[in-house]
Amino acid sequence: MPGEKSRTHGGALLVSELRVLFRRRRTWAMLAALASIPVLMAVVVRLSAEPPGPGEGPPFLDQVTNNGMFVAVTALVLTTPLFLPLTVAVVSGDAIAGEASLGTLRYLLVAPAGRVRLLVVKYASAVAFCLAASGTVLLTGWAIGAALFGTGEATLLSGDTIGVGDAVVRSLLVGAHVTICMLGLAAVGLFISTLTDAGVGAMAAVAVLTIVAQVLGQLDQLAWLHPWLFTHHWLAFADLLREPIVWTSFMQNALLQAAYVAFFGALAYGRFSTKDVLS
Amino acid sequence: MARTWSRWLPAAVVPLVIAGSVAFAAQAGAEDLPERSPGDVLALLADRGHQPFSGEFEQTSDVGLPQLPGGVEVPGGDGDAAAVTSALEALTSDHTGRVFVGEEHQARLQVFDTFGERDVIVNGSDVWVYESAENAAAHTTLPADAGDHATTGEQLTPDAIADRVVEAAVPTTELSVREDVEVAGRAAYDLVLTPRTDATLVGEVAIAVDGETGQPLQVTVTARGEQAPAFRVAYTLLDLTAPDADLFAFTPPAGADVEEVSPPAEALQGDETRSPDHEPTVIGTGWESVAIIEAGERALADQPLLTQLTSAVDGGRLLSTDLVNVLIADDGRVLVGAVPLERLQAAAGSE
Amino acid sequence: MSATAPAAEQTEATSTELAIETSGLTKKFGQQVAVNGIDLAVPRGAVFGFLGPNGSGKTTTIRVILGLAAATSGSMRVLGRGVPAGLDDALPRVGALIEGPAFYPFLSGADNLRRLDAADRHANPATRDDRVAAALDRVGLAHAARKKARAYSLGMKQRLGIAAALLTPRELLVLDEPTNGLDPQGTREVRSLIRSVAAEGTTVFVSSHLLAEVEQICTHAAIMSVGSLVAQGSLADLRGSGQTVVRVTTPDGEGAVAQLRHLGLDAASVAPPRGAGRDLDVAAVEAPLSGDDPAPEDIVAALVAAGVRVRGFDVEQPSLEDRFVALTGEGFDVAR
Incomplete structure (x- = not known):
């Protein structure tokens, strides 16, 4: 028996975490809400009498048809x-704080899940959600777009024309960029989640932070700060739709997000490994 | 509880590592170039051969003007008003973009907007201009003797700007070479042009000249008495291999508005202030030159946007920046120069 | 971890008889002292009652022992392992119910247990489903295994919490107020569950503010009051240090007091017992009895011989409750 006990089953907690995440109705409600955006957009464009002209509506809308x-x-x-x-923000802010407010955090810790292991698993599941969220928008967009408008040649920002295969690759890249953009936010959310026992408070704080960062990004007086905001490259995926692809912002964003993950991961570790769990 | 503080150690170390690697990246690779005199550097710049390359550049301006909201439409703003606002836009806003140079007479300039792009493609005698926001393209066929591509496309790139500055300013300028700089990962001489005259707003112009190829990598313009450059354009990335030839073969996308433009109308290719109707008169030389644009049909000073930006002075309204002064004279003429107001007023009086 | 293992190994040999051992354990929240330098010693194999009114620091002590909160000062060992350094090794052998059960309301009872089992990296996933089923069966929840936890009653949740503590064979079971929210039938079931777990050799550490519960099932107990440990030991030891009392019910109250005093007892009239309340002519007289006093039967004889009419005579052994009141100056909230 003691020999048996020394064997570790490390992946089980991650599997269990993902099950809990994707068995929640809340998760599916959020994914459904995200999926509704491309559907709504495509249906509105399809039903409108005139296709949108260049420069009308959100970027690339005129390309949709x-x-x-x-x-x-x-x-x-x-x-x-x-x-x-x-x-x-909901998923990452809820990661630790949600367990704390349910009271399940204490049971996970005495199981024992191990605080570092739990933190890593929580972040991994937040990453999985980021992937699922941007993947949902992307796949729903593809499906509804192909169904209503068919597939054809597409025009890049540079005026060059690409075929369907290339368009798939480009939109996959855009999806990858958006997913990476969310990774830093998820790390910030995880840290905030270790600060409180109130899940809703943590979610709200993360959401507010997202907006604050974007507002700061609009202020020219803070130009020195802009390259360090986690929202700085969020819309830079336009660079993936130029010919040839501009990788600079994609790479800079990946580095920036990695820095956020490292820093806020370290903060979350510092906080969570020394925290008194009293909930 | 002596263990507790050590848990926070990573949170202290990570920012240090990040700051360290950022500082290291900024420092790295400033290899030493052999000493050269200003004349040698100028020669290196002038004698450079045709070099295919692709590069990303960024242009930043801080000339002491409020940034104009993007896409401001000047009401009734045709002709001169539009020209002035577009010149203002170029002066006050920051741009990033790319330039590709292939064979001789093959070049492509891309200026990036958040969700748009403006392209100028030169391929032999074919010139295409494409604007993604409008999905509009214009095509011109250049006459065979149309000269080199620099006049048609690349106004915004360090290359073109450096050539123009040198051409215009060398006779009235003191040349010196500062400590080597690193631009886009390449070691470069920093050629400094200091005007010999006091009658200009320009303090100095510095051109970073690639130590190996002689290509200008960065141009900065600093106003008199200022420390930070008011205007800077520099490559952020430079690749000295020939770009894919397909880049220069432009076919306008399906659905685009395509306009065929006859060759002399260079107005479309960027420099709109040089519209053929109002070819400016230039008074003075070198740093002290003042360009005078004749009166248009409408009174510019009445445009609300311009009224907001300008202040009333003797003889008209003044748009004042750190580098350039623009006097909209009471008679409707526009005087532009990198000179103090008095000189503009004098020029307005002398005509 | 590997550096501390040999040390833990060594000391384990010297303290195998103690499942929980604390020394000068103190926990402060800011200026407020929640646990004040307690020295707990829970022998292996014991059913240990951790007594104290609500707010006396029981739950905080349990949180510190299980590594959920860090001690301000003092040291402790659980199953021979130092806390917190050796917790990773000790906790898989500890089952716990802390301050009430807590579950994911959107998961079924069985899925909740699977989740907690997955969190234990030493638990074998191959046997997980069987162990979950066995644990549910043991607490009588097999029929509700697939029901969502949000649909569970308070008592069912309590039992599910105990099932979670029993997912793997444990050497130590820490149960914080295990009968909270249970009906009398449920309380009996939990008691018999604790007895059966203890019979397998598992040390059981039960905190409670319910004295009766502790008295019925525990072999040992400790009493907390305002953050301090005021007594601990075997139940017999705790009782033994209290006072035996003789109580006389009689219509001749004054005579009884006089006669008992004559016998050298410190007698006094007390309120008549409840059952005799209507009998206006009955009085109750009590006197503590110590070792060198006359035997109770001799006292009765002496009373009768002195013409005191004795309607009732009791010798009351000290109860844990009396002991508790004597130590803490508070009574138990029996109603809860």
């Missing part, structure tokens, strides 16, 4: 500043 796949890209433009981070 040529290539349905651009529904996905336009939907990502619409969801990235607010809806998507909001859902990520």
Whole structure:
């Protein structure tokens, strides 16, 4: 028996965490809300008498009628500043604080889950949600776009024309960029989640922070700060729709998000590993 | 509880590592170039051969004007008013973009907007201009003797600007070479042009000249008495391999408005202030030159936007920036120069 | 971890007889002292009652022992492992119910247990489903395994919490107020569950503010009052240090007092017992009895011989409650 006990089953907690995440009605409600955005957009464009002209409506909307796949890209433009981070704020802000307010945190810890392991698993599941969220927008966009407008050639920002295969690759890249954009936010959310026992408070704080960061990003007086805001490159995926692709902002964003993950991960570790769990 | 503080150690170390690697990246690779005299650097700049490359550049301006909201439409703003606002926009806003240079007479300039792009593509005698926000393209066929591409496309790039500055300013300028700089990961000479005259707002112009190829990598313009450059354009990334030839073969996308423009109308290709109807007169030389644009049909000073930006002075209204003064004279003429107001007023009087 | 293991190994040999051992354990929240330098010693194999009124620091002590909160000062060992360094090794052998059960309301009872079992990285996933079923069966929840936890009654949740503590064979079971919210039948079931777990050799550490519960099932007990440990030991030891009292019910109250005093007892009239309340002519007289006093039967004889009419005579052994009141100056909230 003691020999048996020394064996560890590390992945089980992650599997269990993902099950809990994706068995919650809340998770599905958020994914459904995200999916509704490309659907609504595509249906409205389809039903309108005149197709949108260049420069009308959100970016790339005029492209939608040529290539349905651009529904996905336009939907990502619409969801990235607010809806998507909001859902990520809910999941990441709830990560530790939610367990604390349910009271299950103490039981996980005496199981024992291990505080570092629990923190890592919680972040991993938040990452999985980011992927699921942007993937939902992307896939729904593709599906509804292809169904209503078909697929065809697409025009890049540089004026060059690309085929369907290339358009799929480009929109996948945009999805990847948006997912990476959410990773830093998820780390911030995880840290805030270790500060409180009130899940709703943590979610609200993360959501507010997202908006504050974007507002700060609009103030020219703070230009020195802008490259350090986690929201700085959120809409930079336009660079993936130029010919040839501009990788600079994609790479800078990946580095920036990695820095956020490292810093707020370290803060979350400092806080959570020394925290008195009294809930 | 001596253990507690050590849990916070990573949170203290991570920012240090990040700050360290940022500082290291900023420092790295400033290799030493052999000493060269200003004349040598100028020669290096002038004698550079045709070099295919692709590069990303960024342009920042801080000339002491409020940033104009993007896409401001000047009411009734045709002709001169539009020209002035577009010049203002170029002066006050920041741009990033890319430039590709292939074979001789093959170039492509891209200026990036958040969700848009403006492209100028030169391929032999074909010139395309594409604007994604409008999904509009314009095509011109250049006459065979149309000269090099610099006049048609790349006004915003360090290359073009450096050439123009040198051409215009060298006779009245003191040249010196500062400590080597690093631009886009390449070591460069920093050639400094200091005006010999006091009758200009320009304190100095610095051109970073690639130590190896002689290509200008950065141009900064600093106003007199200022420390930070008022205007800077620099490559952030430079790749000295020939870009894909497909980049220069432009076909306007389906559904785009395509306009065929006849060759002399260079107005479309960027420099709108040089519209053929109002070819400016230039008074003075070098740093002290003042360009005078004849009166248009409408009184510019009455445009609300311009009224807001300008202040009343003797003889008209003044738009004052750290680098450039613009006097909209009472008779409707527009005087532009990198000179103090008095000189503009004098020029307005002398005509 | 590997550096501390040999040390833990060594000391384990010297303290195997103690399942929980604390020394000078103190927990402060800011200026407020919640637990004040307590020295707990819970022998292995014991059913240990951790007594004290609500707010006396019981739950805080349990949280500190299980590593949920850090001690301000003092040291402790659980199953021979130092806390918090050796917790990873000790906790898989500890089942716990802390300050009431807590579950994911949107998961079924069985899924809740699976989740907690997955959190224990030493638990074997291959046997998980069987162990979950067995634990549910043991607390009588097999029929509700697939019901969502939000639909559970308070008593069912309490039993589910105990099931979670029994997912793997444990050496120590820490139960914080395990009968809270249970009806009398449920309380009996929990008591018999604790007895059966203890019979398997598991040490059981039960905190409670319900004296009767502790008296019925525990072999040992400790009493907390305002953050301090005021007594601990085997139940017999705790009782033994209290006073035996003789009580006389009689219509001749004054005579009884006089006669008992004559016998050298410190007698006094007390309120008549409840049952005799209507009998206006009956008085109750009590006197503590110590070792060198006459035997109770001799006292009765002496009373009768002196013409005191004895209607009732009792020798009351000290109860834990009396002990508790004597130590803390408070009574138990029996109603709860």
